[in-house]
Amino acid sequence: xxxLGIMWEMNSTAALMVDGKVIASASEERFSRVKNDERxxxxxxxxxLREAGLRGRDLDSVAFMGLGWGPNYVLTRHYSxxxxxxxxxxxxxxxxxxxxxxxNPDYLEVFKDKLDFDQYPGKLIWRKVMRDMKRMRGTxxxxxxxxxxxxxxxxRSVVAKHLHIDPKKIYFIDHSTGHALYAYFASPLRGDALVxxxxxxxxxxxATLAVLRGGVMRRIYETNNLAxxxxxxYTTLILxxxxxxxxYKVMGLASYAKKKYWQDALAVFRGVQKVEGIAFKFVQxxxxxxxxxxxxxxxxxxxxxxxxxxxxxxxxxxxxxxxALRKTRMRDVVFAGGVAMNVKANMAxxxxxxxxxxxxxxxxxxxxxxxxxxxxxxxxxxLKEKKDPRRILxxxxxxxxxxxxxxxxxxxxxxxxxxxxxxxITKKVxxxxxxxxxxxxxxxxxxxxxxxxxxxxxGNRSILADPRDSSVIPIINEKVKxxxxxxxxxxxxxxxxxxxxxxxxxxxxxxxxxxxxxNTTEAGRKALRAGLHPADLTCRPQxxxxxxxxxYEAIIRAFEKxxxxxxxxxxxxxxxxxxxxxxxxxxLRVFELSQLDALLLNDTLIEKI
Numbered sequence: 001x002x003x004l005g006i007m008w009e010m011n012s013t014a015a016l017m018v019d020g021k022v023i024a025s026a027s028e029e030r031f032s033r034v035k036n037d038e039r040x041x042x043x044x045x046x047x048x049l050r051e052a053g054l055r056g057r058d059l060d061s062v063a064f065m066g067l068g069w070g071p072n073y074v075l076t077r078h079y080s081x082x083x084x085x086x087x088x089x090x091x092x093x094x095x096x097x098x099x100x101x102x103x104n105p106d107y108l109e110v111f112k113d114k115l116d117f118d119q120y121p122g123k124l125i126w127r128k129v130m131r132d133m134k135r136m137r138g139t140x141x142x143x144x145x146x147x148x149x150x151x152x153x154x155x156r157s158v159v160a161k162h163l164h165i166d167p168k169k170i171y172f173i174d175h176s177t178g179h180a181l182y183a184y185f186a187s188p189l190r191g192d193a194l195v196x197x198x199x200x201x202x203x204x205x206x207a208t209l210a211v212l213r214g215g216v217m218r219r220i221y222e223t224n225n226l227a228x229x230x231x232x233x234y235t236t237l238i239l240x241x242x243x244x245x246x247x248y249k250v251m252g253l254a255s256y257a258k259k260k261y262w263q264d265a266l267a268v269f270r271g272v273q274k275v276e277g278i279a280f281k282f283v284q285x286x287x288x289x290x291x292x293x294x295x296x297x298x299x300x301x302x303x304x305x306x307x308x309x310x311x312x313x314x315x316x317x318x319x320x321x322x323x324a325l326r327k328t329r330m331r332d333v334v335f336a337g338g339v340a341m342n343v344k345a346n347m348a349x350x351x352x353x354x355x356x357x358x359x360x361x362x363x364x365x366x367x368x369x370x371x372x373x374x375x376x377x378x379x380x381x382x383l384k385e386k387k388d389p390r391r392i393l394x395x396x397x398x399x400x401x402x403x404x405x406x407x408x409x410x411x412x413x414x415x416x417x418x419x420x421x422x423x424x425i426t427k428k429v430x431x432x433x434x435x436x437x438x439x440x441x442x443x444x445x446x447x448x449x450x451x452x453x454x455x456x457x458x459g460n461r462s463i464l465a466d467p468r469d470s471s472v473i474p475i476i477n478e479k480v481k482x483x484x485x486x487x488x489x490x491x492x493x494x495x496x497x498x499x500x501x502x503x504x505x506x507x508x509x510x511x512x513x514x515x516x517x518x519n520t521t522e523a524g525r526k527a528l529r530a531g532l533h534p535a536d537l538t539c540r541p542q543x544x545x546x547x548x549x550x551x552y553e554a555i556i557r558a559f560e561k562x563x564x565x566x567x568x569x570x571x572x573x574x575x576x577x578x579x580x581x582x583x584x585x586x587x588l589r590v591f592e593l594s595q596l597d598a599l600l601l602n603d604t605l606i607e608k609i
Contacts, residue, residue, distance in 0.1 A: 004163075009069070013026065075126065094107055189332055207280060231289060402453060414606075426604070435556075438568065441465075447601055448552075456490075456514040480594040482576040486535075502539075
């Protein structure tokens with residue numbers, strides 16, 4: 001059975017599942033080169049079909065993520081085009097009147113200067129949508145239940161027109177169910193597990209707990225009261241950074257804060273919500289999440305706010321999971337949703353007494369919901385057919401689900417751009433030479449094979465460097481990526497070295513995707529210094545199981561032969577504010593606009609002279 005999964009909003013994404021196995025998945029941003037592209041993922045859909053040699057007529061079903069949907073953020077390009085000032089304007093001109101003035105402003109009127117009617121499916125259709133919304137008096141928000149059927153029909157018509165398929169083949173998936181079933185079935189677990197989701201909002205929920213036994217999931221708790229994700233979002237804005245994108249910067253900043261200075265901010269957060277049993281309960285429900293905390297946190301240092309927010313997040317999640325494990329008597333845990341992107345909180349969960357294995361799959365936020373839609377659709381179908389989903393739904397073996405760079409593409413690029421006139425080019429370069437260059441301090445961009453799905457570069461679209469040498473940090477920060485000085489890099493580590501470098505590593509694929517943080521051993525701190533957080537020497541590693549990515553493993557082994565270190569510094573191959581590179585041309589552009597020393601395209605090495 002061929003199932004296409006679609007997530008159409010922030011970082012719109014497509015995925016293709018064939019007979020229970022995810023064959024391909026990619027976000028539209030990788031093709032459009034617009035970070036967090038929220039437009040209909042037309043090119044991503046066409047890619048995943050092309051990867052499997054399919055056409056629209058070959059699809060058995062299309063699974064659209066989200067029962068509810070609204071056009072506001074898509075039409076205004078909220079995620080990809082809004083500046084920090086635009087986000088503050090949204091609070092002042094739209095949300096403040098709703099929460100404090102009992103008014104109901106028209107979002108698309110407030111942001112009429114941002115409207116983009118030229119995106120697919122076209123200007124005439126979008127203008128009709130706006131007329132229909134005015135007639136229905138709809139808000140244009142995904143939470144608008146009155147418009148739910150209209151926007152299901154709209155999305156169904158867009159896909160049917162694009163792929164020339166029967167609209168009856170198109171289904172809609174509950175948001176939290178998609179997160180939960182991706183969390184479990186994309187992991188290697190097939191035994192009993194606690195399944196948790198936590199995010200900002202989706203189909204009127206933002207936290208769920210379920211028990212999965214014998215292949216059947218039973219939800220034991222759900223709520224739309226969880227404040228954590230929205231609290232992190234709007235604190236990011238209060239600190240002068242971009243919400244829905246820079247939360248990871250706040251998490252990185254938190255480690256620099258001193259506990260004795262963050263107590264006032266922590267008291268503010270604790271005064272809002274607590275955990276009782278497996279439920280989130282408001283101590284005092286704030287009228288909103290921006291103005292309330294902006295005023296309460298006034299006068300507190302920025303790093304203390306970040307430190308308190310991270311401490312509160314970990315405190316809440318640990319209490320929730322402890323109580324859930326006690327109630328369900330489970331040991332293994334899977335976790336998804338935007339909150340599961342917090343690698344420091346995941347580190348605390350992984351170390352928590354009573355947890356057997358914690359699995360957090362690649363990019364567990366909404367970008368993975370295209371896969372979540374596939375897993376959820378197939379799960380429901382298999383249960384109806386009285387089949388065990390565990391036998392048919394396959395875990396992810398890796399996250400290399402995007403387009404491959406081909407040797408023909410590379411040869412054409414070298415010829416068209418006349419690269420041999422400007423650079424030293426070595427074809428069929430051996431891994432020994434690459435390892436030696438890295439050992440001698442060279443910084444190399446690698447774009448090879450299929451690209452990784454999601455937010456983390458895992459070797460195939462990565463900037464690589466010697467992890468022992470802290471002097472590479474300012475070079476990559478300032479001369480390559482132009483990123484914030486306090487943000488840590490990450491290491492790729494051969495699994496054979498994981499227990500040597502990481503405290504509490506449990507084995508398996510629990511750390512294959514940079515989704516769980518670890519404290520480091522003395523050997524790890526010595527070997528991986530440039531790939532650790534500068535303040536607390538923790539890391540969010542990619543631990544590579546043998547055979548998962550042989551070509552990348554070979555480079556690390558060559559580096560190990562030169563240095564004795566079984567890991568590399570690895571950061572995403574992109575310029576600041578841009579998506580990770582996809583094609584050979586994308587990689588060449590970053591190479592030429594930065595001070596990378598060399599570019600490795602498959603086994604073609606391009607060096608600056």
